[in-house]
Amino acid sequence: MTTSTPVRRPAPPRPAAPRLRTPRRHTPGRPRRSVLLTALTGVVLVYSLLPLVWLLISATKSQEGLARSFGLWFDGDFDLWSNIADTFTYQDGVFVRWLLNTVLYVVVGAGGATLLAVLGGYALAKFDFPGKKAVFAVVIGAVAVPATALAVPTFLLFSKIGLTDTPWAVVVPSLISPFGLYLMWVFASEAIPTELMEAARIDGAGEVRTFFRVALPLLAPGTVTVLLFTTVATWNNYFLPLIMLKDSDWYPLTLGLDSWNKQAQTSGGETVTNLVLTGSLLTIVPLIAAFLLLQKYWRSGLSAGGVKE
Template identity: 75%
Template sequence: MTVLTGLVLLYALVPLAWLVINASKTQKDLFSSFGLWFAGDFALWDNITTTLTYQDGIFARWFFNTLLYVVVGAGGATFLALLGGYGLAKFNFPGKRAVFAIVIGAVAVPGTALAVPTFLMFSKMGLTDTPWAVIIPSLIAPFGLYLMWTFAAEAVPGELIEAAQIDGAGPFRTFFKVAIPLLGPGIVTVLLFTMVATWNNYFLPLIMLRDPDWYPLTLGLNAWNSQSSTAGGEAIFNLVITGSLLTILPLVIAFLFLQRYWQSGLAAGSVKE
């Protein structure tokens, strides 16, 4: 198991090491030096400066676009999953089993299968090539809803809800004052999943957006990478690699700071007493 764990660790860290090392190289050194070792000139800071200023600083615009999609899309998806999961876990109503079947079915459907129908619908509504074309589909997170459902079923005791109701608390006050503090690990777990999915989203913005000013980082970096294959285009592989490094840093930081909540959230609901 130790050897297997070491192999998995290498599989995960070698690409990251390659990215960090090659982000410190010039365009020329990328092709004249060994990929897993530094070149003669340490150009990391120059590459970062050039990445942030290239094409009038459009990388910063792509970064803030991605941040917008994550804050509104992933944040909204987490809140909707929280509301829906708590309601499904703690309230009984006709058709609850049907809702459960629909949620499970939605989890099994890949997002790419829904991209074209979503594009046709948004095209009819006149929302393509706008931020809403990326934000609105991001608000739907079936796996997050299912995860919050199973977590709320175990994390919020029914007796505690009944005690709050006896004390005169209404449904909303019980939800915000009693349930949400208990659902913290689950909320963070769902937030991480939706944040990563929105941050790395590529196919949906690809078919929805034409204006580069609304590109997320994934689409913008792909556009830079494609410059080398266009007539008269400039090869800027060093900026693509540096931009990729800058792109993953927020996700790495988020996972490091929220890891303990994420782990406890995944384990919740796995054992029933």
């Protein structure tokens, strides 16, 4: 009698284990990419550059070309160089006078405001005196008050002392920069080690020498940052000269170009829109150059104190 051997059936295959998705690791030093952030940055970039592109293109057109061409494209005739020449020679070259006035207001006003902000910020950051908290409150309150709110009281004050319609009416108010003072206050608190000042005093240096030889080089990034802010504010100042000045010989560029733009609204006035646009382009060139040349110091000044050791 034969015994049959049972047949073994192969075991059913096991279901494959689900493969886990390996998370993408972030490599240090390589920034993460965000489509949304990139798109928003592109929109802000276009929004910021579009007026500059329009201004540059419009400055290449004649008065007739502005009317017959599309705003964001060039006209058949390229008149940029002739527009620049006409801008400097129109009305006996008054544009040059306005440019020199603006440079005067910036050098004296913005330069003086930067100097006062550096001196005041250093003193408030490194010296203790009675009433320091009150001074801090006043500075913060002054930062919160818009400049336009002080324009009319400033005009009434200057009219009482007879300084209206003079360059001092623009220069003196520009010397006060509460934001610059506050910025230098914060910057000096972090940038100048107290031990370094004490070492200089032990070596026999006085307070003036300590400031110029020790503190001032360390304050260079913050000084450049305040200088840029005050320069832009003074260069683009419009409302204060508008209420202070009557004589066009003392106009800054902002007020002078506005007077050219308003000529078309007067009876018999000449329309010089092409010169207004060309003058506006020439006006922003020094500011762009200043930002490009000083951006290294400007960025380091803004980031000072951001990292705590």
